[in-house]
Amino acid sequence: MKPVRSLARAMLSGIFVISGARNLANPDRLVSAAKPVTDRVTPLLERVHPRLPTDTETLVRANAVVQVGAGLMLATGRFSRPAALVLAGTLIPVTLAGHPFWKQDDPVARNNNQIHFLKNLGLFGGLLLAAADTEGKPGLRWRAGHRIGHSRRSVRRAVRTARREARLAVRSASTARRLPG
Template identity: 85%
Template sequence: MKPVRTLARVMLSGIFVVSGARNLQNPSRLVPAAKPVTDRVVPLIERTWPAVPTDTETLVRVNSAVQLGAGLMLATGRFTRPAALLLAGTLVPTTAAGHPFWSNDDPAQRTQNQIHFLKNLGLFGGLLLAAADTEGKPGLRWRAGHRIGHSRRSVQRAVRTARREARIAVRSAAAARRLPG
């Protein structure tokens, strides 16, 4: 199954690597479309991280750099689960800014944006699957539960053994008192 996972990750990450590199080199072409989304996000960024630059072009560059870096991590199999989550996070503002079909008056443009919106929704689903994929190994939740269950069973065995040994000691002590001495 490993070759399938590897190939799927490379295929899934390709769009992010290519568009991330392209948009990092030329972010100004995306600024007009991104501005309505960044205008809504900037107050939150300024409250949370006041020192971070909040102009639209810088935010487009940051989003592009994250897509490029996380796309390369996903493609190479390094930190695949966090990379998939990062890519999913970058896809939300990218989709909202790039494909707002709900605001198009032209039916042809509306249809095109709707198709791209749904494509990105499919990519988002694939990224969520990649983020949840443990590559056949047990996840952290299972391992923690298994370890707790193992510890609980060990404690229960120790308690049963201690009770059994206590009963044996009581019987031995009672038998020793009954012996003439």
């Protein structure tokens, strides 16, 4: 199953690496579409840290860098689960800014944006699956629960053994007192 997972991760990440590199090289073409979304995010960024950049072009470039980096991580299988979550996070503002089909009056443009919106929604679903994929190995939650259960059983076993040994010690002590000696 490993070759299938590796191929699927590479295929899923390809769009992010390619479009991220394009957007990094030429962010100007996206600035006007991204401006309404970045204007909404700016107050949040200023509250988080006053020195964070808030201009639209810089935010488009930052999103592109994150997409290239996380896309490469997903493609290579390095930290693929967190990378998939990061890519899913970058997809939300990109989809809202780039494909607002509900605002389109032209039926052709509306249809085109709706198709791209749904495509991105499908990518989002694939990224969520990639983020949840443990590659057939138990997840952290299961492993932690399993460890806790194992520890509880070990403690119960130790308590039973200690009780048994205490009963044996009491019996042998009482037997020793009854013997003439």
